[in-house]
Amino acid sequence: MTTAHPRARILIGKPGLDGHDRGAKYIVHILRDAGYEVVYTGIRRSPEEIVEAAIQEDVAAIGLSLLSGAHNELFRQVIDLLKARGAEDILVFGGGIIPASDIPGLHEMGMAAVFTPGSSAKEIIATVDRLLSVRQEV
Amino acid sequence: MNEDIVHLVRDVRQNPVENTRAAARLMSLLENHPARITELYAGLADWPEPLMVLGITGPPGAGKSTLVDQLIELYRKRHPLSRLGVIAVDPSSHASKGSVMGDRVRMMRHATDSHVFVRSLAARGHLGGLALGVRGVLRVMGLMQCQLILIETVGVGQSEMEVAEFADMVAIVLAPGQGDGIQLLKSGLMETGDVFVVNKADRDGATQLQSQLLSTLNLRASVADAGAPPPVCMTSALGGDGMDGFLDLLEVHCARSGDQWLTQRKQRFEQEVEQAVLQEAHRRLADMLRTSGIGSEGITRVLRGETTVNELATALLQLSARGKPPYNEGHVDERRP
Numbered sequence: 145m146t147t148a149h150p151r152a153r154i155l156i157g158k159p160g161l162d163g164h165d166r167g168a169k170y171i172v173h174i175l176r177d178a179g180y181e182v183v184y185t186g187i188r189r190s191p192e193e194i195v196e197a198a199i200q201e202d203v204a205a206i207g208l209s210l211l212s213g214a215h216n217e218l219f220r221q222v223i224d225l226l227k228a229r230g231a232e233d234i235l236v237f238g239g240g241i242i243p244a245s246d247i248p249g250l251h252e253m254g255m256a257a258v259f260t261p262g263s264s265a266k267e268i269i270a271t272v273d274r275l276l277s278v279r280q281e282v
Numbered sequence: 283m284n285e286d287i288v289h290l291v292r293d294v295r296q297n298p299v300e301n302t303r304a305a306a307r308l309m310s311l312l313e314n315h316p317a318r319i320t321e322l323y324a325g326l327a328d329w330p331e332p333l334m335v336l337g338i339t340g341p342p343g344a345g346k347s348t349l350v351d352q353l354i355e356l357y358r359k360r361h362p363l364s365r366l367g368v369i370a371v372d373p374s375s376h377a378s379k380g381s382v383m384g385d386r387v388r389m390m391r392h393a394t395d396s397h398v399f400v401r402s403l404a405a406r407g408h409l410g411g412l413a414l415g416v417r418g419v420l421r422v423m424g425l426m427q428c429q430l431i432l433i434e435t436v437g438v439g440q441s442e443m444e445v446a447e448f449a450d451m452v453a454i455v456l457a458p459g460q461g462d463g464i465q466l467l468k469s470g471l472m473e474t475g476d477v478f479v480v481n482k483a484d485r486d487g488a489t490q491l492q493s494q495l496l497s498t499l500n501l502r503a504s505v506a507d508a509g510a511p512p513p514v515c516m517t518s519a520l521g522g523d524g525m526d527g528f529l530d531l532l533e534v535h536c537a538r539s540g541d542q543w544l545t546q547r548k549q550r551f552e553q554e555v556e557q558a559v560l561q562e563a564h565r566r567l568a569d570m571l572r573t574s575g576i577g578s579e580g581i582t583r584v585l586r587g588e589t590t591v592n593e594l595a596t597a598l599l600q601l602s603a604r605g606k607p608p609y610n611e612g613h614v615d616e617r618r619p
Contacts, residue, residue, distance in 0.1 A: 151380075153310075176380035181404045186387035193393035197386060200399055202306035231303060 157194035168209035191221035312418025337449030342437025345481040347388035367423035411435035411442030458487030
C-alpha cells in the first residue's frame, strides 16, 4: 500500500487569451517528475475559474503562465481573489514573456516567484521546493 | 486554518456553499491520513445522502471527462437547485510519485458554478482504478449535500472494478476502434457495467461496436438467466448528442432503485465501521501482546510445547478485559500505518 505523501498539490493555470500552452505543459511535466501532484486547468481561464478550482483542489500553490502581456493585471486579479476568499496562504508563482522591469512590481503585489524564458527546470523546481517547504502541509 | 476534523465537519455542514475551503481541507486531511476516516463514523447515520453515486469508467481517451462535463451541464439545467460533486482520479507516477491531473480541463466551464464541486485525486499507487482518498471525498461530498456524485476512474483496462464498491451504478464508456467483439466477451470490467455508453458515436465503427455490445450483453443475460441486459446508450459527448437519453436513463434507474441504494450504502457503512472496530481492537491487542510479556515469553513456550495458541489468546483477552493499558478516549495515533 502506498500512502507516502506526494510533495504537494499545485494547480497550473493559463489566464487570459493567449493559447500558447507549451510553457504551461512544460512546467506541469517537470513538476510531476519532481514528485508534485499537478492539476492542469487548460488554456484561457478567468482568474475566478482558476481561484475557485485551486480552492476546491486544496492546492498549496498556483502557477500562472501568461504570454499575452496582461500579467500585471491578471496576476493581480488572482492574488486579490485569493485574498477575498481567505485563501492567501495559497502561494502564487508565474512565468511567461515578462519584462524585467515588471518583475519587482509583481513581487510587490505578492507573486512568490516569476520565471522568464531561459529559466532552467532545475532552477524552477529548486525555487518551488524552497517556497513550499516553509508552508505547513496537512 | 483549523485542521480538527470535528470542526471542519461542523463548518461544512452549517454552510456547504460558503465553506468550500473547509470541505476541500477536510478532503485533503482524509486523503493524506486515510485512517482518520474513523473519526467521521460517529454520527454518520445523520449525514445527508446523495440521490445517486454514479461510477464512470472505461479505457483512456474514451471520453469519460467530456461525458462528465456534459452530464454536469445537463443535470444542472434539469435540477437548478441541486448540488453536484465530481471525483476525478488520474494515475500517479511510479518513479516520482507525482501526477498530472487533467480531467478538470474538460470541466472548467463549471468552475465558478457554486453548485458544482470537482476534486481531482491521484491514484498514489493504489490499484483498482481509484485512489485511497475516494472514500473520504465521497463522504464529504455527501455532507456538502451533493445530490449527484460522479466518480470518474483512471483510464482502465480490464480488471479495475473497484468503482463498483463505491457507486450505486457503474457506466462503462467505450469508443469505437479499441478492439473487436472478443474483448467484449472477457470477464472483469465488462461484467460490472449497469449501463454501457458507446461514445464518439459519430465516428466510423460506432454502430458496429453497438451491435457487438448488444449481442454480447444479450448472450450474457440469456446464459445467466439474469433478466434484461444492461442498456446501451449512444452518445457523442463533445457535441452533446445522446446526453438527454443517457441522463433520462440514469434518472429512471434512480427513481426505481434509489431506496435500494440507500439500503446498500447503509450496509456498506456498517461493514466499514465493523472493519474499523476490528482494526482498532487488533491494534490494541497487538500492542498488548508486544508489551505484556505474553508475546515473547508466551510464543517461546508455545514452541516448546508448554502451552497452546488457544491458551495464549485466552490469556491475552483476559488481560485486555482487565483494561490494561488504559483506553485513551478519542485519541488517534496518526503515526500508525
